[in-house]
Amino acid sequence: MFKSKSSKLALILFLAMSMLLAACGKGEKASTGGSSKNALEQIKDKGKIVIGVKYDTRLFGLKNPTSGEVEGFDIDISKELAKAILGDEKKVEFKEVTSKTRIPMLNNGDIDAIVATMTISEERKKEVDFSDVYFMAGQSLLVKKGSPIKGLKDLKKGTKVLAVKGSTSAINIREKAPEATVLEYENYTEAFTALKSGQGDALTTDDAILYGMVDQDPKYQLVGGTFTEEPYGIAVKKGNKELVDAINDALKKMKESGKYDEIKNKWIKTN
Known part of the structure; x- marks a missing residue:
C-alpha cells in the first residue's frame, strides 16, 4: 500500500514538472517574439x-x-x-x-x-x-600641412597618433608603428578636434574618411599613401x-x- 502511494506521488510530481517545463518553454518563446520568420x-x-x-x-x-x-x-x-x-x-x-x-x-x-x-x-x-x-578604402595618416610627418616611418617614440575606439585603424597603427603613442577617442569629430587643438601629431583612419576632414579644413593633408586595405x-x-x-x-x-x-x-x- 505504501509503495503504491509513493508511485502515485512520484507520477503526480513528474506530471507537474512536465507541465511547468512546457509552460516555461512557451514563455521563453513568447519573450523572444515567438516568430519563425527570418x-x-x-x-x-x-x-x-x-x-x-x-x-x-x-x-x-x-x-x-x-x-x-x-x-x-x-x-x-x-x-x-x-x-x-x-x-x-x-x-x-x-x-x-x-x-x-x-x-x-x-x-x-x-x-x-x-x-x-x-x-x-x-x-x-x-x-x-x-x-x-x-x-x-585604405588606412592613411592625416597631418597639418608643413608637418615633419610624411609617412609611417616618421611615427617614432614620443609621436602621438589619434584614432577612434573600436576601429581597425587603432589596432593597425599599433602594429605598424609600435613606438608611437596611440590616443583613442569616441568618434571622428572628437579625434579631429583633438588633432586641431594640438593634442596629437597625426590622425589615422581610412583615407575616405580623412578626405572628408580635408574637405572640412584644407589646412590638413593626407601623407604616406595607404598602408592597409579596408574593404x-x-x-x-x-x-x-x-x-x-x-x-x-x-x-x-x-x-x-x-x-x-x-x-x-x-x-x-x-x-
Missing part, C-alpha cells in the same frame, strides 16, 4: 529597415546642423537598399552608431543592419555576417542569409544600373 520577412512585415549609420563622418554619414538630416555616401546607399527591399527609399530609419557601439546595437536588435564605414575582418565575421564589399561591408546579425542575399542583390543592381557610381561620384573626393 530577418528579411520581419523587415517586410514592419514596412521599414532600421540602419545604423555614423553621424560624424563627413562624406559618408554626417548630420547636417541646418536641416537635422544625416547625409553622405552610406546614407544614399542605405536609401537604395530600402528601395530595393521595400520599394521605397523613404522606408528606412537611421540610428546613430559609432565604431564601438555598432555591433552591440545590431546584436541587441536596435538596428537591422550596419552601413557605417565598417571594415570586413575575420575577427568581426565571428560576431556578424557581412555583405559583399561595397567600398574599398567596407554591410553587417547584419549572424545567420540572416536571406537578408545578406537581398542586400547583395541590391548592391549588384546598383552597380549594373550606374546608380552606385552616381552616388560615389557625388560624395567621394580623392583630391
Whole structure:
C-alpha cells in the first residue's frame, strides 16, 4: 500500500514538472517574439529597415546642423537598399552608431543592419555576417600641412597618433608603428578636434574618411599613401542569409544600373 502511494506521488510530481517545463518553454518563446520568420520577412512585415549609420563622418554619414538630416555616401546607399527591399527609399530609419557601439546595437536588435564605414575582418565575421564589399578604402595618416610627418616611418617614440575606439585603424597603427603613442577617442569629430587643438601629431583612419576632414579644413593633408586595405561591408546579425542575399542583390543592381557610381561620384573626393 505504501509503495503504491509513493508511485502515485512520484507520477503526480513528474506530471507537474512536465507541465511547468512546457509552460516555461512557451514563455521563453513568447519573450523572444515567438516568430519563425527570418530577418528579411520581419523587415517586410514592419514596412521599414532600421540602419545604423555614423553621424560624424563627413562624406559618408554626417548630420547636417541646418536641416537635422544625416547625409553622405552610406546614407544614399542605405536609401537604395530600402528601395530595393521595400520599394521605397523613404522606408528606412537611421540610428546613430559609432565604431564601438555598432555591433552591440545590431546584436541587441536596435538596428537591422550596419552601413557605417565598417571594415570586413575575420575577427568581426565571428560576431556578424557581412555583405559583399561595397567600398574599398585604405588606412592613411592625416597631418597639418608643413608637418615633419610624411609617412609611417616618421611615427617614432614620443609621436602621438589619434584614432577612434573600436576601429581597425587603432589596432593597425599599433602594429605598424609600435613606438608611437596611440590616443583613442569616441568618434571622428572628437579625434579631429583633438588633432586641431594640438593634442596629437597625426590622425589615422581610412583615407575616405580623412578626405572628408580635408574637405572640412584644407589646412590638413593626407601623407604616406595607404598602408592597409579596408574593404567596407554591410553587417547584419549572424545567420540572416536571406537578408545578406537581398542586400547583395541590391548592391549588384546598383552597380549594373550606374546608380552606385552616381552616388560615389557625388560624395567621394580623392583630391
